[in-house]
Each structure stands twice: as structure tokens, then as C-alpha cells.
Amino acid sequence: MDTVPLPSHARHPLPGPPAEHPQRTRRPLLVELIAAAAAGGPCPPFALLRRDDDDHLDVLTGDVVDVDVLGDIPLHKAPVLAVVPYRQIIERGFVAHDDGAPLRCLVATRREKVRHEDALAQLPAHAPRTTFHGPDTSDEEYAEHVRRVIDEEIGRGEGANFVIGRRFEATLHDEPVSALLAWMRALLTGESGAYWTFATYLPAPDVAGTSTGQAARDVAAPGESTEPVMLVGATPERHLTLKNGHAVMNPISGTYRHGADGPTRDGLLDFLVDPKETDELFMVVDEELKLMSSLCPTGGRMAGPFLKRMSRLTHTEYLLDGRSSLDPREALRRTMFAPTVTGSPMENACRVIARHESRPRGYYSGVLALFEPEGDGWSLDAPILIRTARIQPGGRVGVTAGATLVRHSDPVSEAAETRAKAAGILTALGLQDAPDRPTASAGHDGTGSTRVAERAAVLTVGNDGVPDPQIDAALQRRNRSLAPFWMREQAPQTVPGLVGGSVLVVDNEDGFTQMLAHQLRHLGMTVRVRPCADVDDVLSDDLVVFGPGPGDPRRPSRRIRRLRALMVERIRSRRPMLAVCLSHQVLGMLAGHEVAPLIQPRQGVQLAVDVFGVPARVGFYNTFGVLAGRSIDPRRCEVSLEESCDANGTVIAFRGPGVASVQAHLESVLSPDGERMLRGLVEHALTTSPAAVASTPVA
Template sequence: GLYGAFGYDLGFQFEDVERHQVRDDSHRDLVLYLPDQIFVSDHRLGETVCHSYEFVCRSWESSHLTETTGGLRRRGVKESYAPAIHCDRSTDHQPGEYADSVRQALGEFRQGNLFEVVPGQVFFEPCKDLPSDVFNRLKENNPAPYGALINLGEQEYLVAASPEMFVRVDGQRIETCPISGTIKRGEDAIDDAAQIRKLLNSAKDESELSMCTDVDRNDKARVCTPGSVKVVGRRQIEMYSRLIHTVDHVAGSLAPGFDALDGFLAHTWAVTVTGAPKHAAMQFIERHEKSPRRWYGGAIGFIGFNGNLNTGLTLRTMRIKNGIAEVRAGATLLIDSDPDSEEAETRLKASALLDAVKGKQAKPADTIDPMMQALRNRLEQLGGLQVLMIDHQDSFVHNLAGYFRQFGVELTTLRPALARQALARNRYDLVILSPGPARPADYAMSQSIDLCVRKKLPLFGVCLGLQGLVEYFGGELAVLDYPMHGKSSRVLVQGGVQLNGLGEHFEAGRYHSLYARRIPDCLQVVATSEDDVPMAVEHKSLPLMAVQFHPESILTLEGNAGLKLIANVVDYACSLKTKSETG
């Protein structure tokens, strides 16, 4: 088949767009190769197959096959890459200038001339490394389904990490996957989940994708059997190294008389890089962008001699020309757009490619948190921290223990009766009252607390542990109107040692039916839920503290709130140990 790149200007051959950009003599609309050797790798199976071809053909005037590649060299002249040391500018837009383009687009939307449009801006960076090295970095740090490295000759290269299928045809089936709707990746999986919820709940992002898919369906209606065009995937989530996208999947069946090239041309060019109505959007882009798009907004891929076709949209793609990397990035604008946010989105989209040019590597996943390292160092200086966890037959005690052990404490877990025996014999620097089902009295928790109080041991309770502490000092428990089992609540912080650095509020996971209805005078409430249920207490004079929520829960992972709380408890125990040892 034919492999290569299809330029954006191909669309002007059948869309009557008034030209405003200046095209120089180096501008090319199409570069396709007919390879005589292809390596096909199946990464799932871990296999690579080499296909080598010899071509037999004839001249136009001859009726016989007279020309062949048999015996000819498979390799042509090698041209070394010529890097650049510097470039004259970093972008073709000054800060705020792209936002001004957004404001001009908003005027077009209000007049009804446009529904959406996708203008871009270009970023420049000298590319000192080989394009293949840049591609390998990009592939490692920002993998994408349509990754590509294409040598176009004439010191021009494309390095792509495109997330979007343009047109794929297999037999009579034609498919596209329009992408629209974007949000930044979170710091971790929990933050990602919050970002995904925000993206899916965004009316603006839903409108973006809906308009794109309606135009895409219209493109297919030109060449598909009536009634065959279906949306087979709606607002599906796709995750990339720095971005989260919503994606639709649209498929249809080519009508008799149409082939893969007809399907390709019917979609030229994708609404996700132009806008709607498509002709008006392309005209806006031609007027307001500062240079011709060249390959951006076109396609890369192959046309098979068996009639199939597979192409990706040329976005998140850098063009390297004479050693200068050019990265064009756009944002989908519509009436709900915020100019400054859209400008920031273009910079975010370009950042992964620019970092690949600069040689930046992704942040290692196994770096040790500075807070954790500082506490570990302190524990080493103290000679360790001996911690006893009293297990009240809960299913989360090992998660909780794991949080404490991350800071280097030596933690022992025992059931209540054995724990009280250990308390009577041994010296501990901290005692933890674990969560658990039923009531504190079912575990004789008051006896455990009494031992800690008499020995003046620091004590930290979780869930049932808080309830036991409240009861021990004469408070009263009650049953919630509706159990909070595996539910998330906002915790409102009022102060307290254990909640230091957690801000005014945070989200936390709750697993309880009982709650502290009346708090004894010796305990101070340092946090509540939004419906005024005590979420954390501390004794006014003794080293005793507790939380009603579960710091170890997945529901308390946002912002590392649970781990920060445990760090505060460990730090507090360290301070008490230091104080006792220094007299």
C-alpha cells in the first residue's frame, strides 16, 4: 500500500476557501511512499514480521509487463539529519493573543456564523537530537494510538503522538472516533477520577463533542448506506500522559459505488480540527491563524491495495524542518468558551511534544515524598517508634497499619485481650484503637483506654476508636438516621494537632452507624461533617485524639489527606518521645 502524510491544504481542492496565508515553494500537500519492505510488529504477541516485495509493472504504452524492481537496490541515498542550535522565536502568538482570537470567534458565534471552530497557535523549539530520539522519548512518556515518525525528505520530519483516528475502512465498514472535550490529568488516580467526573459533567465539553459528532455523522451520510451510520460509543474516556479526553465512536457501511478513498474525502477535514459549519470554520482559520497549517489537521496513515484504509488525524504532531521543531496546538471554541482557559489548553496540549524535543523525562513514579522522608529521618534519630494497634476485628486494619509503617514505625497488631496483656508488660510510644463493627463495649475498649491513660501513653482512635474514647470519658453515642457505609463526606476543619496542614476542609471516607451525640467536656471537637456530626476530637490535656472517618480509605486519598493525617499523628508521637527522653 501507500504510506505517508496528507496535508491540510488538500481540503482546498474541493472546499472554496478564500486564501489569506502565504504558501512558499516548499509547501507540499501530499507525500506517500510505496515501500518495498515493511516490518509489522504485534506488540501484544511480541512478534515482528518482515514483508519484502518486488514490483512488476508496465509502461503506459506497453501491453506487456516490462519493468521490474527485481535486483535493484532497496536503499536510496542517505541524508543525515541537520540539527539547529537556536531559533528566533518560541511561538507565533504573544501571551493573550490567542485569547483575543477566541473573543473574535465568540462574536461569530453570537451572529450565528459559526457554531464551533478550532484555531491553533504554533510553538517553536530547536531540535538538537535526532527525530528518532525525540520520537522514542515521546513514545515512552506520551504513548498514543497514532504515534508516528515519518521522514518526508528535504530535511522535513513528522513526529506524532496523535490520539485520534481520522478514517478507518475495513471492507465496507467505515469508522471514525471524534475527540472533543479535554481536561488536565490529575496528580494520581483519585484526582483523575475527580477530573473525569468534572469533564463528564461539563455542559460545555458535552456540547463540543455533540457538535463534532453531528458533523461527522453528516460526513458519513454522504457515502454510507442510509440508516447504517450509528454512534457505537458515546463520551468514552481516553487517558493520555497529561490530558483526559471524551471520545465518540461512529461507524457506518459504505454504500455501493463508494470505496475507502470516497470515505476519506467525505471527512476531509475532521470537524475536531476545523469546526462547524466546516466551510465557515476553515475560512475563519485561514483568516486568523498566522501561518499555513501544512500537515497539521491533515492525516497520516496508509491506503492499502486491498481497498482498506487506516489513518490518524495529524494533531499532537511536530513538524521538524531544518532542525526546528514546530508544534501547532488548538482548542475547540464555542459560545461557552473562556478565552484565557482556551489559550492555556493549547499550551498544555503542546507541552508533551515540546518536552520531548527538549529531552525532558517523565517524573519517576517511585520518588519518595519529602514529608515521608523527613519523618523517617526523625524516627531514625529517635531510634524508632514502637506502636501497638488494637484490632477490633475490622477489615481495614492492615491498610491503616500500612499507612503507619510507611513512615518507618515498628507496629504490632493484636486483638484486644492480647493487646491489653502486651500493654501491661511493654512500653509503647503510641497506641492505635482500630475501627471495627458493633460497639466499644463489645471489645472492653474502656479497659484498653484505661491502661493507656494510667501509663500516659499517646492514643489515636479511628471510627470505633473515637466512639470508645467518647464513651470512656462520659459522652453519649447514638445511631445515625442513615448509615454512612462507604460514603464520602466533606470534613470541616476547626483546628487540632492531627489535622494540621489539611486546610479548611477535605473529603474523607466514612463507615459507621454510631456517632458521638454528646461530647464530654474534656474532649474538644476539632472537625465536623457538613451535617454537624463530630469527625475528630482531641483531649484538652492528655495525648489522646481520634477521628470518626477512615484516613486509610480510598475515599480519603484526595490530596493525600489520610496519609498527611497519619504523618501528623506520627510526628506528634515523636515529639512526645523526644520530650520524655530529654526530661
């Protein structure tokens, strides 16, 4: 394999190519790495990867380079493995505690495949000596933290769900690279159902081309990281793959914690009908469809739900796919990071994480990203960095796990969920005992994992290979309430009066606008999405859609003030407009209505409503609502509107000449009637505006 020259934007030059020896005298790469680690001297950088239960391990070594941004990852001729920390989300303009964790790349100069059973025979089988310290917060402290997030964030309209982590800590007393290799073997034998099982040792790059830490410390510029990136993990979740123009994402959410004897059929069925677990999955599917809609011009299509079984847990998941021609680095930048490890809406979720997590995340919730040459371009396979241990100087070992907090989360249960998520890797690595696990004799590998995995398989598929009918039916029932739009091919329609119309969608920090834009394009319209702060013209387009966003519309934040000013300008122009969720609430205030918190937040809730005499099932993501009836002098109102209310006196929709609005998210997977309602509201706005009425010929 060719050595890749260093791109001009990288921080340090790559080391020159290693001295070549005849292939027949070269030992297998994995054997070389194990021997170097056992000798205690300098070890070359490496990555060991087992992908999606492959029969082989990928073993890579090569040159290490740090880059500042994803667009600088050097894609030339050789495969590249990039380790992307959570702090990289600042590339999207989002908030993060910045710990300086490097975006480190391994540019492969040598790559070999090793059969799984051969790797197990070669990797060290000893148990590294460790001291386990436990979580950085007690269960009681974490539960109280959950209560605060529900009350202070979800309860104040900041979003639908948030992922807050806690770190489990240990000290390693042995040589770290040897421990890394031993732990890789432990995960290969002790965990099941992983999307990737991996170990990386990536020392800091340096001008001498050495792989020792001392040379890097001697030449590093101020502020540059000199720590090696040492990670080992078994992650269940794909973030993004791109291959031959085909994009796939894999939202996983909802967690069934196995008991001491493994999963049971009744326990699994109870999990599948649990409203909290079901809603949690639907919310992250919505959030990832936002990302897919930004990647794929024809949108994303969902398939599932499926079960994802691991040694201690079973999750539910969907697969989302679409077509994309983006450079894989740009595709990865647009999708940093998965809502299953951040929350919704994502930009504000990052602010919430920064408020409620006191320390930086490091690599937790970032990604590994393997770029490989593919024809004239590159493929990408990027799993999420969860269920992962990081080794740092001084033998510090950390495993971070988080829970997805929603409006009806039980704080005690969420604390238990973080323990269960961390337990799989902690026990496989020998960092903590597992009193609730089957005994070692239960499995052929001494871990007990085989019996648990086989029992989980029997629960869903019988001996004849036929899925368990009750479990299969419970999974399929989930789709009955979802929007068929996102489960089928989305060929554009030709809607008279809409084709070719220009639409500006004003984004208020919620990617639901990407899904709205896709549905409007599906109706035949030409759509562009712009952040509210960047919009300076709301008069040129045939239709302006003012989108949803987080926050309290009554608080005069800079974003709310700007949104209000743009809406007033459009209203006064008497040109067609549509307002959604947050913008619907602002419109209600402009029409003289009071906005107040709901008794219970409707974050991720599907309701049956009547909108101007038409029944519909649609999804809601709101903490505040517009109250029926006016509370201020009508002479101060910017617009007079007809209202459609629910039984509680909350305004679900407005309409007037050239104006329509709705509290619900018609673009959500929770809105099976959303596509029809959206078309009706758009047609109303376009056909009843004063300009349209004036141009209609008189019979």
C-alpha cells in the first residue's frame, strides 16, 4: 500500500515509509503488534476492528496525523481511520466543553485481515490489574439531575429529550497497550451484538516519525495534545455509512434490561408496549430523519422496527436510508452527532449538555470513521463511540454512559439504565464484578455471554426459524401509528397551483425544517432553508414558512425578537405565510392571544385533533400553547385570525387571508395525516392571500 503524503493543512509531517522487507520474511501484522506491546518498548500505531460480526478482524497500522476540522481529513489513496471527539461539534456552531481532544487520523500504510478465531488465539488472554472506583455521581445524585433536566429544560420548552452522561472510573495498574489488546479479546468473547468491536492506539504525531510519546512531547506546539488516543469498545450503533451513493443511519433507542438469568419473553413483550420506551425511539427517529433530509435530496426512508440484542440489554432500532452524493467528510460534518447521544432539537441539546455536564465528553458520543477508496470516491463507515473505555495517562480509565431523558422519564430507572449500559463493557473488561450475571460456567468462553445471547435469539426466533408471532406483532404494531410518508418511496407529486412555487423556510434552530422542506419539495415546490438570523428578505418568495424551534416565545431572546420582526414584515406585506409550532405561538401573540405553559408538556405526543372540521392524527413537540380568546386590545393586533381549538381550549391552528398556522409537527413520523394537512394549509395560504384574490378573474 502506498504511503500517503501529508496534506499541507496538517500539523506535523507524516513519517517516511518504513523500510521494506520481502513479504515472505514479514511476520503477520497482529503478531508484530502483540510482540511490540509485550516487549514494553515503542509500539506502532494501530487499530483493530471487527465490523458487524464479520468473520475477520481488520488490523491497520500507518501514519498518524491530527487535523483541525473534518474537511481536512486526508483522503488520497489509502484508507483512513479518524477518531472524532465530541468537541468537534463546534464545527456546526454548536456549544461544547472544549478539552482539546484531538481529531486524530490513522492513514493506513499496512492492512491485514485476521480470522476471528486466529485473533482470539493470538491476543493476550490475561486480565489486566485494575482498581474500580465506580461512577462519578451516585445513583441518587444522577436521579436528582434527571429531575432537574425534566423540570428546567423539557418543562420550559427547551426540547423533547436530552442525553446526560455519567462516567464510571477505574485505574489500570498494567502497561496500557498490552491491556488494550487483552481487553479487545475480552470484548470479542464477552459481548454480543456489537456493530463494531475495536481497539485503537494512536500516539501523537511528531516530526521524527517515531511512535513514542516522548518525541511528541518534545515537538508539540502549545495547546496540542500529546496523549495517545487509546480506546477499546463494543458499540451497538452505526451512526452513518455511505457506500456507492447510498446513505444509511441507524437510530437505536429504548432499553430492555435483562435480568440475572437473561431476557424473558414476558419481559420483552412488556418492554415493547411500554409507552416511554416507544416514544423515546420515535423521537430519535424524527431527529435522525432531520439529518437524513439534509443529506439526501430525495429524503430518507425508514425500515423496522428491529431488536438489537446484546449481552445485558436489548434495544429497539430503525434503519433509515437514502441517496446522497456528498463528500463523506461533509456528510459526517452535517450529521454530528447522533440524537441518541445528544437530544432533540440537537443545537439546543448541546447547550443543555453543556449546562448539565460539568466536564468535557472527550470521545464519548463522537465517532470512529473509516474512509476507504471506492471507485472515483470514498466510502464511509462510522459507528458511535458508546460502550467504550478510554485509557489516559496515569492509568486512568473511563467509561461514560448516558440515558435519554424524556417528559415521563423515571429518574431512578434512568440511573439504573446508565449502570446497565456501562455494565456490559465494565464486566467484560474485568473492571467490576457482575453479581447479577449467570455464572462463568454458563458460556463456553467463561463469560456467560453465549447462553444469554442464545436465549435472546430463542425469544424472537423459534427453532424452525419463524419469528415469535407475539413479539413480531408487537414490533409491527408500532408502525400503525406512524406516517406512511416516511416508509415508502417518495416520488415527487405534481400538485396544481403548487408546482414551481418558491418557498423560504425560516429555521429557528430545529432541523424539523429540513423535513418540512422535503415534504414541500415533494409537493412540487422549490424550497430553500435559511437560519432565522441570516434571513434579510421575507418578501421575495411565493410562500414563507416560519419553522419550529426551542424556547419560551414570551421571553424576548434575540432569536425570538428576530423571528417576530420577520413575521410582522411578512404579515404586513399581505403575502402568503405558514407558521409551525414556535412560530404558531408567536403568531398567536401577534393576533392578541395569550401563550402559557401546558399542564403537561406535549413533547413527542401523538393526538387526534379536529382542524377546522377535518379530523387528523398528528404529532406534537411543545411545552407552551396558545390559549383561545384574546387578552389584549384588538386594535394592537397585527392580524385577525380564525382559530381551531382542542377540548382544553388550546389553539391547534389559525387561518386567515393568506395566513395559516399549526401547533403540530406535520412533518413528523408521528403525523400519519401530516402530509394531507400540510398540503391543505399551504393551498389555503396561497389561494386566500389578498394578492391571489385580487388576481382571480370575476365570473
